[in-house]
Amino acid sequence: xxxxxxxxxxxxxxxxxxxxxxxxxxxxxxxxxxxxxxxxxxxxxxxxxxxxxxxxxxxxxxxxxxxxxxxxxxxxxxxxxxxxxxxxxxxxxxxxxxxxxxxxxxxxxxxxxxxxxxxxxxxxxxxxxxxxxxxxxxxxxxxxxxxxxxxxxxxxxxxxxxxxxxxxxxxxxxxxxxxxxxxxxxxxxxxxxxxxxxxxxxxxxxxxxxxxxxxxxxxxxxxxxxxxxxxxxxxxxxxxxxxxxxxxxxxxxxxxxxxxxxxxxxxxxxxxxxxxxxxxxxxxxxxxx
Amino acid sequence: xxxxxxxxxxxxxxxxxxxxxxxxxxxxxxxxxxxxxxxxxxxxxxxxxxxxxxxxxxxxxxxxxxxxxxxxxxxxxxxxxxxxxxxxxxxxxxxxxxxxxxxxxxxxxxxxxxxxxxxxxxxxxxxxxxxxxxxxxxxxxxxxxxxxxxxxxxxxxxxxxxxxxxxxxxxxxxxxxxxxxxxxxxxxxxxxxxxxxxxxxxxxxxxxxxxxxxxxxxxxxxxxxxxxxxxxxxxxxxxxxxxxxxxxxxxxxxxxxxxxxxxxxxxxxxx
Numbered sequence: 001x002x003x004x005x006x007x008x009x010x011x012x013x014x015x016x017x018x019x020x021x022x023x024x025x026x027x028x029x030x031x032x033x034x035x036x037x038x039x040x041x042x043x044x045x046x047x048x049x050x051x052x053x054x055x056x057x058x059x060x061x062x063x064x065x066x067x068x069x070x071x072x073x074x075x076x077x078x079x080x081x082x083x084x085x086x087x088x089x090x091x092x093x094x095x096x097x098x099x100x101x102x103x104x105x106x107x108x109x110x111x112x113x114x115x116x117x118x119x120x121x122x123x124x125x126x127x128x129x130x131x132x133x134x135x136x137x138x139x140x141x142x143x144x145x146x147x148x149x150x151x152x153x154x155x156x157x158x159x160x161x162x163x164x165x166x167x168x169x170x171x172x173x174x175x176x177x178x179x180x181x182x183x184x185x186x187x188x189x190x191x192x193x194x195x196x197x198x199x200x201x202x203x204x205x206x207x208x209x210x211x212x213x214x215x216x217x218x219x220x221x222x223x224x225x226x227x228x229x230x231x232x233x234x235x236x237x238x239x240x241x242x243x244x245x246x247x248x249x250x251x252x253x254x255x256x257x258x259x260x261x262x263x264x265x266x267x268x269x270x271x272x273x274x275x276x277x278x279x280x281x282x283x284x285x286x287x288x289x
Numbered sequence: 290x291x292x293x294x295x296x297x298x299x300x301x302x303x304x305x306x307x308x309x310x311x312x313x314x315x316x317x318x319x320x321x322x323x324x325x326x327x328x329x330x331x332x333x334x335x336x337x338x339x340x341x342x343x344x345x346x347x348x349x350x351x352x353x354x355x356x357x358x359x360x361x362x363x364x365x366x367x368x369x370x371x372x373x374x375x376x377x378x379x380x381x382x383x384x385x386x387x388x389x390x391x392x393x394x395x396x397x398x399x400x401x402x403x404x405x406x407x408x409x410x411x412x413x414x415x416x417x418x419x420x421x422x423x424x425x426x427x428x429x430x431x432x433x434x435x436x437x438x439x440x441x442x443x444x445x446x447x448x449x450x451x452x453x454x455x456x457x458x459x460x461x462x463x464x465x466x467x468x469x470x471x472x473x474x475x476x477x478x479x480x481x482x483x484x485x486x487x488x489x490x491x492x493x494x495x496x497x498x499x500x501x502x503x504x505x506x507x508x509x510x511x512x513x514x515x516x517x518x519x520x521x522x523x524x525x526x527x528x529x530x531x532x533x534x535x536x537x538x539x540x541x542x543x544x545x546x547x548x549x550x551x552x553x554x555x556x557x558x559x560x
Contacts (some may be wrong), residue, residue: 063510106507106511108455109422120526122515127528280356
């Protein structure tokens, strides 16, 4: 396919996924469309955020990228590989790693380093190289100090960093974070998000961050907003956050700073739309005088 | 209280015992159990005690930590002790009342059984305390490897065991949490007769099962996402290889069991 050449690392074309519920006789009881004509194009090295409320289909999308679910209609390519081909499943999973929501339910081993080694073991990496990769990945997430610890004794944020290290050890080109911070306290959230940014910056890993916390996406390169299985908004953070009313319609909380700026602008003050950080707001207010 | 169970937990430390090959530890535990049930006389007991004490000392696991594990079996110890004490027929009856009688054999039996159980728990928990569940299952996988030829899914069984061990503390914590939550809603886990008590456990067990299944589902997905596809084509981060210290341990095991058997043959008193 000539299309492959300029194709991004993740490319979805009119992706549809339906959850079909059947009764005992196998008759269709109800069909829930979790993904509805989703188009996605992610270039290598980007930091992409997918925002959406509960039940918007964002986790279903994430599971497609890792070939855990397979599309009902449409197509999805990960690094040029069609996820629907049976023989592509393992290569796709090696290319796109995934970090899940619950840190406890994705750590397999009882010692941090053994868990990080689990992925490389599965893909048949030689023993010496597994050790290198484990040391490397633990350093990348700043957890080297805890390598001999039991995951049960770590905080939520630390557990999630171990889970990230487990994915990094498989050296994927892309990591999908499926609401990695939903079960963490504010400190843990910061730890995880800054780890994701660091991987993106230092190792050039493509990041797909799926979340419903708006504060976490202000530093992303590009944002998709999902609602009822469809992509309803897309753009850079600045573009997205300048459309405050629209975001509210999709039941998303706008960051406080943006909200304050928006309210001020509505009162007639000359403040630009799409303010993302406190510094920007302070600057804008100072310039008013 | 529920948190005090140390059986099946790993105690991280840098010691010679921790570094031993898990196969050696499995074999040693087996030898230890055999010794425990075939020793006779004070000499054998002294040998076993000395061996156990030495291994605990070398392992750097605090003795206090191990004793905590015993708390979980206090009831079992009491029942064993009392039954042996009151129902063993013997030559000299010291006291009797109906079907109960206290005899010389009963007393020595009770002491012996309780000691055996305590030693059994201490010895076997020492193995799990010094071996990570992963190593343990790696060891089992290797030891049971030949069974693969007759289509026993050795790898799958080993994987299930290691995951079960990893989730013990998590599920215990969860039980604690659900218990408190249900107590806050007026559930009563302490009063009533046995049947009522069993029935009162339902609001604890159902949420626990639901959450365990959910966890299993999540975990299976996380494993798949990390390319897990069974034992074939897997490499090992920590492959098992025998070392000089492992051979030494095997020799010590042999010496130990020979000593215990010799003690049984030559000094079989006073028990």
